[in-house]
Amino acid sequence: MDFLTIIGIVMGFGLLGASIAGGGGFGLFIDVPSMMIVGGGTIAVFLMNFTIPDLKALMPVFLRTFMFKLATPAEEITRVVEYATLARKEGLLALESRLKEVDDVFMAKGIQLVIDGFPSEVVRDIMELEAEWQGQRHAIGKKMMDQLGGYAPAFGMIGTLVGLIQMLAALDDPASIGGGMAVALLTTLYGAMAANMMFLPLSGKLEIRAKEEALLRALMIEGIVAIQSGDGPQLIKEKLKTFLAPSARQSIAA
Known part of the structure; x- marks a missing residue:
């Protein structure tokens, strides 16, 4: 979490x-018409902009900003080196015994390709294509949050205009001016709060998650292709350490 x-x-x-x-x-600060304009309007245009499969993925995308566990590059390097050591000692088919321990679908698929005997070039092509499609799916999730972050303040401004029109139309009735002013100000507040305290920060977190996952995917591809090519564990470790910052490379055990 x-x-x-x-x-x-x-x-x-x-x-x-x-x-x-x-x-x-x-x-x-509670005004139902203002909530209806911002909340209802944002949801309405969001439904217009995306497809049903996108909408089904909205909740998983939202939860991804909270419930997200990703291994560190150092952990993945250690795991790849273990697989390389096993393959060097007992052969590539010995990796099949470790598949049950792999909870990452992407890594498991790469290992299965190696076990099946595909050439390293084919393994790389398949895994890079899979990583690309995963990246596009994550980009859609970020776009949904960006769109929500843009729609909310826009409807806040629309609500402000509605409130001002109501207020100006009732200048001869001082008792009704307050209601129009409340709609005018609170819709702007609601839209700004939703965008800047929820949707846009969550969009930024999704972008960070996507970059972290892309780095791990690239690391996995290089490691699995190196295992398929028959590189030694020490060579693989040194190659994969280039994915780490210099200050973090010492954390990889010799």
């Missing part, structure tokens, strides 16, 4: 809530 994402959301809304509570209470 990514505690930084949770801490950020709780801290952001907590500090805002404390400021609101200390300045007059939450009742002043």
Whole structure:
């Protein structure tokens, strides 16, 4: 679980809530028409922009920013070197006994290709294509969050215009001016909060996740192709250490 994402959301809304509570209470900031404009409008145009399969993937994409566990490059290098050592001692077919331990579908597929005897060039092509498609799926998830982050403040502005029109149309009735002003101001607030405290930060987190996963995928491809090519464990380790920052390379055991 990514505690930084949770801490950020709780801290952001907590500090805002404390400021609101200390300045007059939450009742002043609750307006149903404003919520309908921002929430309903954002959802409506979001449905127009994406397909049904994209919508089904929205919740997994959202949860990916919280419930996401990815091995570190150092851990993957250690694992690849273990596989290389096993293949060097007992042959490539011995890797089949380790497939049950592999919980990463991408890594398991690469090992299976090696066991099946595909040439290293074919293994590389298949895995690179798989990595590319995974990257595109992650890009769609990020785009969904970006779109939500753009729609929410846009409907906040639309709500502001609606409120101003209502207010100007009722200048001869001072009692109704307050309602129009509330819609005008609160829709902007709701849209800005949704975009800048939820959707855009989550989009940024998804982009970081995608880059981390792309790095691991590239590392796995190089490691598995090297095993298929018959490279020794020490050579594979030195080759894969180039994926690490110089300061992190010492963490790989000799």
